[in-house]
Amino acid sequence: MPELPEVETIKNELSPWLVGRRIESVTVFWYRIVRLPSADEFRSRLPGQEIKGLERRGKYIVFSLSGGETLIIHLKMTGALLVKSEAAEPDKHVRAIFHLDNGNAIHFRDPRKFGGLWLVEDAGLVLGNLGPEPLAPDLTPQALGHRLAKHSVPVKALLCDQTFIAGIGNMYADEILYAAKIHPLRPANSLSPEEIERLRHYLQAILRTAIEDKGASVENYLRPDGGVGTAHFKFRVAHRLGGELCPIHGTPIERIMVRGRGTYFCPVCQKLTA
DNA sequence: ATAAGGCCCTGACCGC
DNA sequence: TGCGGTCAGGGCCTTA
Numbered sequence A: 001m002p003e004l005p006e007v008e009t010i011k012n013e014l015s016p017w018l019v020g021r022r023i024e025s026v027t028v029f030w031y032r033i034v035r036l037p038s039a040d041e042f043r044s045r046l047p048g049q050e051i052k053g054l055e056r057r058g059k060y061i062v063f064s065l066s067g068g069e070t071l072i073i074h075l076k077m078t079g080a081l082l083v084k085s086e087a088a089e090p091d092k093h094v095r096a097i098f099h100l101d102n103g104n105a106i107h108f109r110d111p112r113k114f115g116g117l118w119l120v121e122d123a124g125l126v127l128g129n130l131g132p133e134p135l136a137p138d139l140t141p142q143a144l145g146h147r148l149a150k151h152s153v154p155v156k157a158l159l160c161d162q163t164f165i166a167g168i169g170n171m172y173a174d175e176i177l178y179a180a181k182i183h184p185l186r187p188a189n190s191l192s193p194e195e196i197e198r199l200r201h202y203l204q205a206i207l208r209t210a211i212e213d214k215g216a217s218v219e220n221y222l223r224p225d226g227g228v229g230t231a232h233f234k235f236r237v238a239h240r241l242g243g244e245l246c247p248i249h250g251t252p253i254e255r256i257m258v259r260g261r262g263t264y265f266c267p268v269c270q271k272l273t274a
Numbered sequence B: 001a002t003a004a005g006g007c008c009c010t011g012a013c014c015g016c
Numbered sequence C: 001t002g003c004g005g006t007c008a009g010g011g012c013c014t015t016a
Helices: A004-018 A039-045 A141-148 A155-159 A170-180 A193-212
Strands: A023-028 A034-036 A051-057 A060-065 A070-074 A080-085 A094-100 A104-109 A116-120 A254-258 A261-265
Touching (some): A004 A051, A004 A104, A004 A193, A023 A039, A141 A193, A170 A193, A170 A261
Antiparallel strands (some): A023 A094, A060 A070
16 A cells, blocks of 8 residues: 555656646546545646646645646555556546646556545645654654654554654554564653664664665555555565564564554564563 | 544455 | 455544
């Protein structure tokens, strides 16, 4: 599922195809994929606008348009943005198509229909509540620790909370906590300074490595050219459904539920008690 | 502030 | 082969 490294990869690889292109028309097959405004308005306001640039904010892709509006896309669990020729037949999971002025088209494919499209004057309407970017240089251990201290919820839940920090989801939260040797159920405000330092270090290191590996191809994640990423080959606990063993201790990876999300960890590396 | 549950969805998987 | 049931989960919402 697309989290920060996957969305960053998609944004990077989509940019050369899109920046400077004009949207000629939009086809919407599943109207509810358009969150704002109405699907009809969405289709009528986009044509003629040039795509000036692509950015990523959290798990959102943000398109700045020549008309001053902002197109925002969230891929949720199973979304993908695929570069196709205009002649390409959309498969049954394609929910919308952006037709470009050079004979190419972008297919928004999303089997589970969780994804969303927004076209807004004020991007803050969609992005306003997001927390800081995990890779921002000013996310120091002190800054992170200060914010962690305000919450007693399980640290795993906080890492997945987009208003606390933007872009981390279920699988990278598990990988980060494993690498930092922190139990996912530890109350956020119980972490020691050393643990906060480790958390911040691996938080950035794991996301950066996953970006270098072009994301993790689990679920339906695909790059815009239809290719896969290789970040999941370095996963040590996430998505280890087959009774895998901790690579350090050889003990079985355990699975618990944290806030309703499946959570994988090593009970030896990651102790609940200090 | 926190917790728990539901909702949206469908493909994959399971047992029969 | 098919059928019905269960599950996963990001983000958001409601209720306690």
